[in-house]
Amino acid sequence: MGATPRPMPRLDADNRAFWTGGADGKLRIMRCQDCGTFLHPPRPVCRHCLSENVAPEAVAGTGTVDTFTVNHQAWYPGLEVPYVIARVALDGAPGVILTSNIVGCPVEEVDIGDRVRVKFERQGDVYLPLFEKIP
Amino acid sequence: MPAPSAYITGVGQSQVGTKLTRHPLLLTVDAVREALAEAGLTVQQIDGVATYPGRMAAYLGYSPVGADDLIDALGIRATWYLGAAEITSQLGAVVAAADAVRAGHARHVICFRTVYEAAALSRPEEYPPVRRATVDGFSQWFAPFNATSASSWVAQYAMRHVKHYGLTREQLAQIAITGRANAVHNPRALVREPLTLDQYMSSRMISTPLCLYDCDRFTDGSTALIVSAGDALDEVTCTPVRIAASAGTVEKYSWDQAEWMASYPTGADLWKHTDYKPADVDTVQLYDGFSFCVITWLEALGFCKVGEGGKFIEGGQRIARDGELPLNTFGGQIGAGRLHGFGFAHEAAVQLKGKGGPRQIPGDPRVAICTSGGGPLATALLLARD
Ligand SMILES: [Zn+2]
Numbered sequence: 001m002g003a004t005p006r007p008m009p010r011l012d013a014d015n016r017a018f019w020t021g022g023a024d025g026k027l028r029i030m031r032c033q034d035c036g037t038f039l040h041p042p043r044p045v046c047r048h049c050l051s052e053n054v055a056p057e058a059v060a061g062t063g064t065v066d067t068f069t070v071n072h073q074a075w076y077p078g079l080e081v082p083y084v085i086a087r088v089a090l091d092g093a094p095g096v097i098l099t100s101n102i103v104g105c106p107v108e109e110v111d112i113g114d115r116v117r118v119k120f121e122r123q124g125d126v127y128l129p130l131f132e133k134i135p
Numbered sequence: 136m137p138a139p140s141a142y143i144t145g146v147g148q149s150q151v152g153t154k155l156t157r158h159p160l161l162l163t164v165d166a167v168r169e170a171l172a173e174a175g176l177t178v179q180q181i182d183g184v185a186t187y188p189g190r191m192a193a194y195l196g197y198s199p200v201g202a203d204d205l206i207d208a209l210g211i212r213a214t215w216y217l218g219a220a221e222i223t224s225q226l227g228a229v230v231a232a233a234d235a236v237r238a239g240h241a242r243h244v245i246c247f248r249t250v251y252e253a254a255a256l257s258r259p260e261e262y263p264p265v266r267r268a269t270v271d272g273f274s275q276w277f278a279p280f281n282a283t284s285a286s287s288w289v290a291q292y293a294m295r296h297v298k299h300y301g302l303t304r305e306q307l308a309q310i311a312i313t314g315r316a317n318a319v320h321n322p323r324a325l326v327r328e329p330l331t332l333d334q335y336m337s338s339r340m341i342s343t344p345l346c347l348y349d350c351d352r353f354t355d356g357s358t359a360l361i362v363s364a365g366d367a368l369d370e371v372t373c374t375p376v377r378i379a380a381s382a383g384t385v386e387k388y389s390w391d392q393a394e395w396m397a398s399y400p401t402g403a404d405l406w407k408h409t410d411y412k413p414a415d416v417d418t419v420q421l422y423d424g425f426s427f428c429v430i431t432w433l434e435a436l437g438f439c440k441v442g443e444g445g446k447f448i449e450g451g452q453r454i455a456r457d458g459e460l461p462l463n464t465f466g467g468q469i470g471a472g473r474l475h476g477f478g479f480a481h482e483a484a485v486q487l488k489g490k491g492g493p494r495q496i497p498g499d500p501r502v503a504i505c506t507s508g509g510g511p512l513a514t515a516l517l518l519a520r521d
Contacts, residue, residue: 007267007283009275041276041389067298069290072340075283085282085342087291087391099277099391112298128279 017056022120022127028056061118104132140365141233142375145174151356153253159199166359175372183241189218196255215240223383224508225476236364248477252353273389290342293427306445310426311348318466320494325472349426354472380409380517397513402435417500420479423467428509476507
């Protein structure tokens with residue numbers, strides 16, 4: 001998937017920690033420092049207690065495939081298919097699910113419940129958190 | 136004093152096709168003309184307009200005509216109007232119009248949805264495609280993973296049904312097969328040929344488990360409904376259909392962050408606003424932008440248990456035009472074209488008025504459900520002919 005063209009996120013104050021955490025190998029999720037709720041997508045306020053005392057925290061970077069699909073349609077020229085799109089439920093961050101790709105294995109080997117680990121793919125300043133299966 | 140009621144009176148539709156060259160405002164006016172003629176109303180009697188999602192300058196194919204355009208073009212004297220994307224999906228505009236006439240803000244509201252996606256795609260000089268170097272807002276959480284198509288998001292919910300409840304492709308196929316069988320009898324349907332199970336099973340995958348025939352496709356056309364106040368029905372010459380109940384939900388603002396589809400809470404809520412029961416419903420017109428959405432709506436509305444939607448439609452007899460619960464009798468979006476939500480309300484009204492012609496369901500139907508959306512946003516309406 002290294003050569004796959006991808007629309008890239010525009011970095012801003014809210015999302016920078018998430019998209020650049022891969023620079024030191026960490027997957028960072030915004031967390032309320034008062035009540036402990038993880039906040040994703042990141043916001044400058046806690047949706048549980050309304051505290052503005054929020055900060056990004058590194059999580060384990062492992063998780064479980066909540067559900068997935070194998071995309072076969074080339075939505076634009078240069079897009080290599082098939083590839084797996086999955087929702088990954090993150091360990092240690094209750095309620096946080098990331099949409100990502102499961103890479104590094106044949107598409108037919110991905111299933112709900114699979115254990116996966118983050119694998120960052122750098123494109124410029126952004127480190128995309130992709131996932132691969134934990135053998 | 137009984138609560139004031141809102142009614143769908145006239146309904147109308149333009150020609151439907153792909154790569155149409157007729158001006159999208161004129162398509163809208165075509166639909167409005169037909170709705171006015173059926174209701175026996177003139178433009179001078181219209182005092183409200185509601186549309187979804189309003190004119191979208193950045194993506195004109197998706198919505199080339201806003202409420203402002205129609206008001207200006209027809210010289211409507213509006214005392215209330217709405218063109219909004221941040222509502223509980225397309226038919227949220229009809230729910231808002233019903234509330235407006237109940238509250239007395241207007242007497243006759245034109246509700247419309249105009250789509251021009253196929254035409255826009257074929258004329259890039261006139262309708263420049265959306266191209267962005269970077270993404271922000273909710274797009275940033277899926278576009279970098281090439282999960283930009285709604286098919287990929289709905290497919291993931293469908294995959295849960297496959298894995299947890301044993302939903303099969305043969306079961307899912309009945310949505311498209313039923314829609315296409317009905318579209319044969321709808322003169323305005325986009326595709327007027329039946330679909331066989333063999334054709335379905337051998338079609339290419341888009342995003343597993345959804346294949347080509349599980350997805351609607353870009354269509355050009357316009358649909359209009361007039362929502363009238365209960366105390367203005369003496370001005371109307373057609374059979375009115377009462378908006379007996381409605382419900383809507385937003386799960387999460389971003390498709391990919393919703394834990395589960397919004398059809399479920401919406402369907403459950405609908406019954407809290409009415410004494411009717413699922414057994415009273417004569418026909419259902421359920422959003423099928425993707426076939427799987429119909430499965431969720433059938434389960435959400437209590438026609439079967441969660442997880443049993445596939446078994447419920449197995450073989451297709453139950454949801455056929457002469458079955459116990461006729462589904463998408465105009466073809467749905469898969470057969471009749473992606474008119475984006477409004478086609479379902481149009482058809483529910485047509486059936487309750489008995490004006491379905493060759494596709495009219497038997498048995499003098501009096502109660503219908505129509506829905507739009509199902510993903511992060513969902514709207515359901517229960518219509519009744521008193
Ligand atoms: Zn908090």
